[in-house]
Amino acid sequence: MANITARLYIRSAEGYSTPPKKLVDLSTGQMFYLVWYEENHKRARSVGRFADKAQVALINQQSDLRKAVIPSRCSLQSKIPDRSYSRCKPSCRLAATQSNGR
Helix, strand or coil, X not given: CCCCCEEEEEEECCEEECXXXXXXXXXXXXXXXXXXXECCEEEEXXXXXXXXXXXXXXXXXXXXHHHHHCCCHHHHHHHCCCCCCXXXXXXXXXXXXXXXXX
């Protein structure tokens, strides 16, 4: 199962800290950072010091991570092999592939 979590942290001169439940705009010198994992790599992005912008970035990133986990119908269709001539003899399959190539 893929990791679909993203978290916000506050970066200041002292280091990183977790934000309060109710986000408030940060003072100068502090920034919200968005942190998430892609495969085995930890990613981080600065999203500014304003609470509303940080909340929107968090929601969008979590949505993107969820979309990456759920395969689309098109990708599932491309993985299904074409079985229109799979029950034929091998020589029949060869003839079918050669006639489709012309």
